[in-house]
Amino acid sequence: MILEVRDLRKSFGTKEVLKGITFSAESGEALGLLGRNGAGKTTTIRIILDVFKGNSGEILIDGKPINYDEITYGYLPEERGLYPKKKIIDQLVYFAELKGMSGKNARKAADQWLERLEMSEYRNKKPQELSKGNQQKIQLISAVIHNPDVLILDEPFSGLDPVNALMLQKVVQEEITKGKIVLFSSHQMNYIEEFCNNIIVMRDGEVSVGGRIDDIKDSYPKDRLVIRSMDSDKILEEYGDTASKQADGSIFISIPSEEQRFAMMAEITQKYSIDSISVWRPSLLDIFVEYAGDDEAKGETK
Amino acid sequence: MKQFWTVFKFEFMSFMKNKSFVISTLIIALCASLLLIVPGLISSFLGSDNNKKKDETPTAYYMISNDGLKGSDEALKAVFKASYPDYKMVEKNFDKNAIKKLIQKGDVDFALDITGPTEYTYYVDNVEMYDDNTQVLDEVMKQFAQSSAMVQAGLSQKDIQGILSTKVDHKTVMFGENQVQNYFYTYVMIMGLYMVIIFLGQMVANTVATEKSTRAMELLITSVKPQYMMFGKVLAACLAGFLELFVIFGSSLLSWNITKGGWKDNKIINMIFDMPNYLFVYMLLFFVLGFMLYAFLFAAAASCVSRQEDLSSVSTPVTLIYVFGFLITIVGISSGNVDTTIMKVCSMIPFTSPMAMFARISMSTVPVIEIAASIGILIVSTIIIGIGAAKIYRAGVTLYGNAPSIKKIIGLLKKQA
Known part of the structure; x- marks a missing residue:
C-alpha cells in the first residue's frame, strides 16, 4: 500500500500554512516528518487524518483518493489526548470500539496490550493518577489497539525513561515490520535514524528536502x-x-x-x-539544521 | 450508526458513574419524598393531638356598640352564631387595647365591633391568605340590613325569608383548559426543564470542554464522525436527564401515593400529580426537543474554548437565551393570558417554543396547525443546530487560545459546509 500526498495546500485566514506538500510513504516503512515548530507538520497530519480539509491537493492510497471508511488509522497526537478522569480500560475499549472493534474484542485486545506493556496493574486507574511515561504507553495502546493500516506517531517517545522508550520502540518496530504505513514525527533525530528509511524535512509549509536518508546523505x-x-x-x-x-x-x-x-x-x-x-557524511542533525533551519542558521553551518 | 451507539453508551455510562450526578439526584429525590411524606406522617402520628385541638373551638368576641341596633340585637346575635359555626361567639364589651392583648396571646381569634347597621370593625392578628371572616360578616350584615328595611316596608318574615333565600344555580361548560390546574403543570414542566437544561446542559458543556482541554477531542474526531459524537453525547445526556427526573418524580409520586390522605386538602399537590395524558405527551415532546436544542448550543459553545475556565464566558449567552424565554413564559402564565402576541411569536421561535408553546397548549386552546408548525420548526431547528454544533465541535480542534468571535465561528461553519 502506498500513501501519497500531492501538492497539499492549506491557509488559515490569510496565512498560508502549507504551500504544496508532496511526499509518499509505503507499507512496511516509516517516513520521518521533520521540521521546526510551526513548519506545518501537524497541519499536514491533521489533513491526512481528515480533521479538516486542505484548500487543494490530494491524498491518495494506491493511486486512488483515500476512503476514510476503508482505511483504518491509529494516531498518537503530540498533545496527549486521554480523559483524565475515566478508567484506563474504559477509555481504551471506547477508542477501540469507535475504530470499529466489537466490545468483546476491544476488551480482550486492551488487556493484552496492557499486559504486554506491563500496565495491567493500572487497568482500573485513571490517567491523572499515572506518570507521564505510563500515560504515554496508554496513548500508544490507543493508537495501535485496533491494528490500523496507517499509524501516525507525533513525538511518540518524548518524556519516556530509557527502559520505557525501549519498550515502545519495540512496539513501533513491530508495527513497521507488520507492514503498516508509519508516519513518524519527532525532534529526536536518533529515533528517526533508527526507524525511518525515508524522511521529508519541512520548512515554512514546503518540503525543503525529501527522500531516502542514505541518498540525502550521499548528495552532500x-x-x-x-x-x-x-x-x-x-x-x-x-x-x-x-x-x-x-x-x-x-x-x-x-x-x-x-x-x-x-x-x-x-x-x-x-x-x-x-x-x-x-x-565525512552529514548526520541527520546536520541535514535538519540545513534544511529546516532559517537562512541564518544555514549560513552558519556551511 | 454503530459509532453513535458506542458514543451514546460511553457518555451515558459516564453520567451513571459520575458521583456528583448520582448523589445530587438521590438527594433531590430524597428531599422531595421527605417533603411529601413528612407532613402526612406528622398528621397520622399526631392525629390525636389534632383532634384534641379541634375540640377546642376557637373563640371570637363581638360587641354591638351602636345604639340604633339595640332593638334587634338578639336576632343579630343569632345570625352571628349561625354564620360562624366553627367559632365560640362570645358577646363581650371590650376596648381596643384589651382585645389586642387577647388576640395576640391567642386566646381570642378575632373580634368584631358592630359600629352601625352597615359598618363594623374587624380585629385580627394577621390577615391570613384565606381569611373570609369579613366576607361572611359583610354578607350577614347586608342581609340583616336588607331584612330590617323590608320589615319596615311592611313585608312579613316569611316573604322576607323567601326573597332572601333566592338561590341562583350555575353550571360551567369548559371549552378550553382549566387554567388554574394547568398553570401548575406548566410551572412544574418549565422549572423541570430549566433545572435539567442548566444542570445537564452544563455537564455536556463540561465534557466537551474537558475533551478539548485534554486534547482527547483530537483523537475523537479522527475516530468518529462529529455528528455521531454530538448526537450521541446529547441524547445520552437527555436520557440521563430523564432518568434523573424519573427518579425524582417517581419517588415523589410514590411518596404522594403512600401519604395521599395527608394531602387531601392540598389542591396544588394533588393537581400536579393528576395530569391529563395528552398534556403529558406534549410535555415529553417539548422537554426532549428543548433539552436537545439547548444541549447542542452548550456543546457548540464549549467547543470554542480551550480551557474549562473560559467555559462560563461562552455558556452564559446560551443560558441568557433560555432565561429570556423562561421569563416571557412565566409572565405569560402568571398574567393568565397566554395568547398574547409575544407568546404567540415565542411559541414559534425554537429557542422559546418548548416553554411558550407548552404553556399555551396547557392553558389555552391552540389551533392544531399552530402546534404542528411549532413542533415542526422546533424539530428542524434542533437537527440543524445539532449538525451545526457537530461542525463547530470538529472545527474546535483548531480553535485554541482566545475564545473566537461569532464571525469567526460562522466563517468556520461556512468552510466546513
Whole structure:
C-alpha cells in the first residue's frame, strides 16, 4: 500500500500554512516528518487524518483518493489526548470500539496490550493518577489497539525513561515490520535514524528536502575527511589551513576535490598511526539544521 | 450508526458513574419524598393531638356598640352564631387595647365591633391568605340590613325569608383548559426543564470542554464522525436527564401515593400529580426537543474554548437565551393570558417554543396547525443546530487560545459546509 500526498495546500485566514506538500510513504516503512515548530507538520497530519480539509491537493492510497471508511488509522497526537478522569480500560475499549472493534474484542485486545506493556496493574486507574511515561504507553495502546493500516506517531517517545522508550520502540518496530504505513514525527533525530528509511524535512509549509536518508546523505559533497588519530598535532601541522580540530577531538580535513579522497586517505594512513579515517557524511542533525533551519542558521553551518 | 451507539453508551455510562450526578439526584429525590411524606406522617402520628385541638373551638368576641341596633340585637346575635359555626361567639364589651392583648396571646381569634347597621370593625392578628371572616360578616350584615328595611316596608318574615333565600344555580361548560390546574403543570414542566437544561446542559458543556482541554477531542474526531459524537453525547445526556427526573418524580409520586390522605386538602399537590395524558405527551415532546436544542448550543459553545475556565464566558449567552424565554413564559402564565402576541411569536421561535408553546397548549386552546408548525420548526431547528454544533465541535480542534468571535465561528461553519 502506498500513501501519497500531492501538492497539499492549506491557509488559515490569510496565512498560508502549507504551500504544496508532496511526499509518499509505503507499507512496511516509516517516513520521518521533520521540521521546526510551526513548519506545518501537524497541519499536514491533521489533513491526512481528515480533521479538516486542505484548500487543494490530494491524498491518495494506491493511486486512488483515500476512503476514510476503508482505511483504518491509529494516531498518537503530540498533545496527549486521554480523559483524565475515566478508567484506563474504559477509555481504551471506547477508542477501540469507535475504530470499529466489537466490545468483546476491544476488551480482550486492551488487556493484552496492557499486559504486554506491563500496565495491567493500572487497568482500573485513571490517567491523572499515572506518570507521564505510563500515560504515554496508554496513548500508544490507543493508537495501535485496533491494528490500523496507517499509524501516525507525533513525538511518540518524548518524556519516556530509557527502559520505557525501549519498550515502545519495540512496539513501533513491530508495527513497521507488520507492514503498516508509519508516519513518524519527532525532534529526536536518533529515533528517526533508527526507524525511518525515508524522511521529508519541512520548512515554512514546503518540503525543503525529501527522500531516502542514505541518498540525502550521499548528495552532500564528499570533500572532507574525518580522522581520529594519536598524531593529530602532526596532522594539523602538515595540513595547515585545510585541517581543523573538532570539539570531540577528531580532525576535519578539506579535500580539494571529491576524486582525491581515496588517495588522500591512503596517504594519511601510511604516514600516521590512525584510529579511524572516513569521508565525512552529514548526520541527520546536520541535514535538519540545513534544511529546516532559517537562512541564518544555514549560513552558519556551511 | 454503530459509532453513535458506542458514543451514546460511553457518555451515558459516564453520567451513571459520575458521583456528583448520582448523589445530587438521590438527594433531590430524597428531599422531595421527605417533603411529601413528612407532613402526612406528622398528621397520622399526631392525629390525636389534632383532634384534641379541634375540640377546642376557637373563640371570637363581638360587641354591638351602636345604639340604633339595640332593638334587634338578639336576632343579630343569632345570625352571628349561625354564620360562624366553627367559632365560640362570645358577646363581650371590650376596648381596643384589651382585645389586642387577647388576640395576640391567642386566646381570642378575632373580634368584631358592630359600629352601625352597615359598618363594623374587624380585629385580627394577621390577615391570613384565606381569611373570609369579613366576607361572611359583610354578607350577614347586608342581609340583616336588607331584612330590617323590608320589615319596615311592611313585608312579613316569611316573604322576607323567601326573597332572601333566592338561590341562583350555575353550571360551567369548559371549552378550553382549566387554567388554574394547568398553570401548575406548566410551572412544574418549565422549572423541570430549566433545572435539567442548566444542570445537564452544563455537564455536556463540561465534557466537551474537558475533551478539548485534554486534547482527547483530537483523537475523537479522527475516530468518529462529529455528528455521531454530538448526537450521541446529547441524547445520552437527555436520557440521563430523564432518568434523573424519573427518579425524582417517581419517588415523589410514590411518596404522594403512600401519604395521599395527608394531602387531601392540598389542591396544588394533588393537581400536579393528576395530569391529563395528552398534556403529558406534549410535555415529553417539548422537554426532549428543548433539552436537545439547548444541549447542542452548550456543546457548540464549549467547543470554542480551550480551557474549562473560559467555559462560563461562552455558556452564559446560551443560558441568557433560555432565561429570556423562561421569563416571557412565566409572565405569560402568571398574567393568565397566554395568547398574547409575544407568546404567540415565542411559541414559534425554537429557542422559546418548548416553554411558550407548552404553556399555551396547557392553558389555552391552540389551533392544531399552530402546534404542528411549532413542533415542526422546533424539530428542524434542533437537527440543524445539532449538525451545526457537530461542525463547530470538529472545527474546535483548531480553535485554541482566545475564545473566537461569532464571525469567526460562522466563517468556520461556512468552510466546513
